Amino acid sequence: MRHGSIPGTRGHVRPLTLLGDPLLHAPCEEVTDYGPELARLVEDMFATMYAANGVGLAANQIGVPLRVFVYDCPDDEDVRHVGHVVNPRLIEADGVVLRGPEGCLSLPGLEAGTERYDRAVVEGFTVDGEPVRVPGTGWFARCLQHECDHLDGGVYVDRVTGWRHRRVMRQAARAPWNRRSTAAPH
Numbered sequence: 040m041r042h043g044s045i046p047g048t049r050g051h052v053r054p055l056t057l058l059g060d061p062l063l064h065a066p067c068e069e070v071t072d073y074g075p076e077l078a079r080l081v082e083d084m085f086a087t088m089y090a091a092n093g094v095g096l097a098a099n100q101i102g103v104p105l106r107v108f109v110y111d112c113p114d115d116e117d118v119r120h121v122g123h124v125v126n127p128r129l130i131e132a133d134g135v136v137l138r139g140p141e142g143c144l145s146l147p148g149l150e151a152g153t154e155r156y157d158r159a160v161v162e163g164f165t166v167d168g169e170p171v172r173v174p175g176t177g178w179f180a181r182c183l184q185h186e187c188d189h190l191d192g193g194v195y196v197d198r199v200t201g202w203r204h205r206r207v208m209r210q211a212a213r214a215p216w217n218r219r220s221t222a223a224p225h
């Protein structure tokens with residue numbers, strides 16, 4: 040890969056929106072302007088995702104309520120997938136349902152067993168308006184479903200059930216990044 044083509048190298052790291060931020064819990068709007076602003080947004084999203092050691096990031100996680108996500112994520116065969124999708128639609132999600140550990144840059148340091156389909160296909164557009172189709176399996180299929188959820192105002196903990204849900208919400212309430220944290224200051 041040519042150095043200049045590595046995504047995010049020209050981007051700026053932006054602050055992450057965290058659980059409880061209204062932007063994270065509201066559906067994002069369709070992108071209608073495929074101009075330089077959109078390309079800059081995608082660059083900033085890559086820079087922010089890499090700085091936080093994430094495998095995927097949705098635009099509302101940096102406070103921009105537009106339907107865009109980026110990813111740099113391996114699948115279960117260790118094939119690396121890198122890209123972005125504008126106005127993505129999850130057109131297929133099937134195969135076996137697997138519960139696996141899932142985390143999110145908007146709930147730093149936490150994870151919980153979350154059920155996802157083992158296979159997913161997303162269709163959308165590049166920043167240039169070219170159609171793209173992104174199929175994924177395993178861990179990458181999980182990532183695609185996770186990012187599509189974000190753009191609909193969903194967070195993975197919404198899909199966690201029972202004691203797992205109670206535990207992760209308790210951990211979130213106590214987390215140092217939570218402004219309503221009940222943890223003692225240190």
Ligand code: ZN
Nearest residue numbers: 142143144145
């Ligand atoms: Zn997330």
